[in-house]
Amino acid sequence: MQAFVIAGFLLAACSAEPSGDDKTRVLVSESVDGTVTPADLALPLPRFGAGTTASAEQSMLAAEHEVRITGGNSPVMAMPDSRFSMTEKGRFRQPRAMAFLSEDLLLVAEFPRTLKLMRVADGSVHRVTGVPDEYFINSLVDVVAHPDFSENQIVYLCTIVRGASGRDSLGVKRAQLILGQDGIYYLVGLQDIVASLAGFSSQEYGCRMAFDGDGKLYVSGPFRGGTQSLTLDDGKIFRVGDDGQVPADNPFVELDDYYAKYFWSLGHRRPDAMAADTAGRIWVLEHGGNAADELNLLERAGNYGYPVVAKDSPTLPQHETQPSFIAPKFWWKDRIGPASMIVHSGEMFPELQGNALVSGELISSIIHVKLNGEDVNEVSRIGMLKPIKEIEEAPDGSIWAIEFGAEARLWRLASPLN
Template sequence: MKRVSMQVAGTIALGFASFAAIAAEAVKQDQWPFSATPRATFSEPWAMTFLPDGTALVTEKRGALKHVDVKTGETHDIKGVPDVAYGGQGGLGDVIIHPDFAQNKRIYLSYAEKGDGGDRGAAVARATLELGNGGGSLSDVQVIWQQTTKVSGGGHYGHRLAFGPDGKLWISSGDRQKFTPAQDMESTMGKILRLNDDGSVPDDNPFADKGGVTAQIWSLGHRNPLGIAFDADGRLWEQEMGPEGGDELNLIERGGNYGYPEVSNGNHYGGKPIPDHDTRPEFIAPKITWTPVVSPAGLMIYSGDQFDDWKGNAFVGGLSARGLVRITLNGEEASEAARYDMGARIREVEQGPDGSIWVLEDGDGGRLLELQPK
């Protein structure tokens, strides 16, 4: 899929994009404030999560779930993963663990699944993880959510997952490159969704009284949300790819409408204009927009002690930016603080149990890197 090339480090638009500033030039490797140690290599890795014992799970887009000893780099396959519809931006996506994983051993996977006649859609399954003999398997696999509806094409699944401080399961759902479903309350495409851990709908969702798939919706008007994370105060932040320009970092509000495709700080591919957010104040504007784009992937808000000065900062992987973007969060406001040139497309960023930062490079041969303070 076509993306705007990186011509400068980036232009940031804050609030309604009435103020623009040029981002700092990307920090080169010899000036990084951290070391980056390769720990393992994967084929098209997409997401990762840590287990309580310090090992990790890593998804590969073609459908493999790997159990990884991050100290030795040894990896083993987990059996029983649902069949995935691989192609385009689709395949095996996110992986997270249940807040009570130590007791119930439950994990959650997102993936693209086939429909009729070549149609596809995102889905979320939960399963019980059983480890042993170097590998492991999934049992009691249950599909608890499916994107409504399945459509043609292979783009914009979104399907990032997170558990919130409220114990609810949050799902980002892309517009599948179909535009109008992002504003359609009878579709889950182009939305942020909030569910109970079994896939049922919480009674206190903003549109719960509407019933059906509408009841799942927490916010709408999103394009391709590829990262969601909660800060220390329980606020939900989301990043998404814009069209030709206009990548976004958003603070998600209950029942909020973020405007896509009616507004964007980018334009349609081919140059057809889209009105900016400041022309439609009824829509919620992003806290940061990037043009040229960074092609954001993954979102982590740091809470560890290894990088004490970065506590409370957000980190976004950059695909076209080929780097790691650090963002200062100040209450409900945000600004880019630094950009680190990693020399590769960065698909995922996570915090390790000891406060280290971990990133996954995109594509075949994508490395898992551990970042530690110098």
């Protein structure tokens, strides 16, 4: 009888749909015992020509696995988790990104180029005008606030622009967000921070941003086949100052090439999420193609190997075979479909401090990953109702997560006492 009661509790916790606009429920977490021992990493930078191309990729998995394997061979088990409660705070249409500006202001980007500002205190949502409206614009992909937003009110937008030729370009702009009276909000002083990158035709945009501990802005470039070339922009992480200037310590600043001066690292397949940890280091979550999805820690001039090597690939050598490439700190065998990540720094959940929270388009959960030097492991999975597009931490330490889709619910995850 006890087993039936426990099974019924788990099923109800995982599948119950909240009703109304502000309902709370207890979440379910999946604990993981698997561990990963990363390979020794070496720093020399291999150089390859622009003709290096990726092998054909297998089709994306469309459904979740019943049992997940992470970084090893340990199965996932669902367990009740009373640490979290979840409250719906609003709904958005095709959200792409969000960023907290203050305790009461949450900025949300919707596809294709809508920017909205939510007042947390009363739940009101207001449209922000002045978003760049180039004739061929395709999508507003990411938004972040300046580290000193409270003083300068500056925000950054990463956009994909479709040109007349049908090819896409990626660019970063910054602007000042004016908080007007009576719910009027608008952008002024729009500036290009990273000029539109070379046109590309694939859907692999990148276009995700993060600030490090020194106030430098990192931007993930698009993905094509030239990830190992220092004359092409794809498969790279860009690094600029908050005003768009190229830092003097960028590793390829002396090369006679327009794009290379921006590069911080290369050999990435498709970096779709980035976050700074409590030490200011940048972590990158990226798709693994027909291999494992990866969590990488950025290093200056680091080459992460794609498409020469890839973790657990059936067609490419492993990183261990060519130690000059930097191996991921952690990888997933079950294809999570990277979407978003944060590194938690608040006090509401002490056990999460300094650790990563990761979401993916192929999983209906948020993954808790321990970041402790070289010891990087998945700890648990927080069960959600649908895959999560974006995760952000609020100033009060609560975790906010927004779903994929046309009627995407915005959730606040908090301690049951908050």
